Amino acid sequence: MLDGRPEAVVRRELRELASAHLIVGAPGERWGMHDLLRLYAGEQASRTLDPHEPRQAVDRLLEHYLNRARAANTTLTALTGQAPVAEFADRASALAWFDAERLSLVAAVSAGEQTGRYQPAAHLAAYLNHYLDWRRHLDDRLTVDSIALACMREVGDRHGEGMALNNLGAALRQVRRFEEAIVAYEQATAICREVGDRRGEGMALNKPRRRVAAGAAF
Structure with missing residues (x-):
């Protein structure tokens, strides 16, 4: 997986994000998000993630x-x-x-x-x-x-x-x-x-x- 964690964990979190209407998609399909949410997520990642991640x-x-x-x-x-x-x-x-x-x-x-x-x-x-x-x-x-x-x-x-x-x-x-x-x-x-x-x-x-x-x- 992209973030390096077990697939089952990531899939569960994706379902939770979908339930909160933060992403769209379905299991086995491609996931996506609104452009504004993507920008916000990128800003948060740049502030909180280790530079190596x-x-x-x-x-x-x-x-x-x-x-x-x-x-x-x-x-x-x-x-x-x-x-x-x-x-x-x-x-x-x-x-x-x-x-x-x-x-x-x-x-x-x-x-x-x-x-x-x-x-x-x-x-x-x-x-x-x-x-x-x-x-x-x-x-x-x-x-x-x-x-x-x-x-x-x-x-x-x-x-x-x-x-x-x-x-x-x-x-x-x-x-x-x-x-x-x-x-x-x-x-x-x-x-x-x-x-x-x-x-x-x-x-x-x-x-x-x-x-x-x-x-x-x-």
Whole structure:
């Protein structure tokens, strides 16, 4: 859970808050609150919480999204006949989860970069690529792939930078920014050759001729 306590305890407290009309939702569904209550809760948290607690909460949130997005992506990209992962029964359930969480997932990638969690942010972006292609959320894909590239450059991960450039090239091509896509692919090719990544090099050289690119994983 986000606050690090047992799930049963948190669910009980959520039901109590719902009974007091401070949040809306139902067990098994998403919970939410009025914008003014959210602002008030944030102000109270900044005054009363230990400074380390919000950072730990963000770490837990990113870990949760990474694990779930990885499982959902694995389900979406599974070959026919492959057994589904435990979290998702089929592609429809994986897509439904992505649909419900899309805005939060894109925001989590951005928050990861802004708070210095560069590796989790880049990995989460990679797990979103196939879904964002599937649903044609191309602006979102361009956003997360740009962030992933910045993150890989920030930590000096040359292999990750090559993969991020491959993904960004695909996103740029899909929104018809062809000159920028070519630059990204050329940079990806050079980096993949530098680090000896023959698969990544082949992807960079081949993607401009493919109609759809699902994205490279780090």
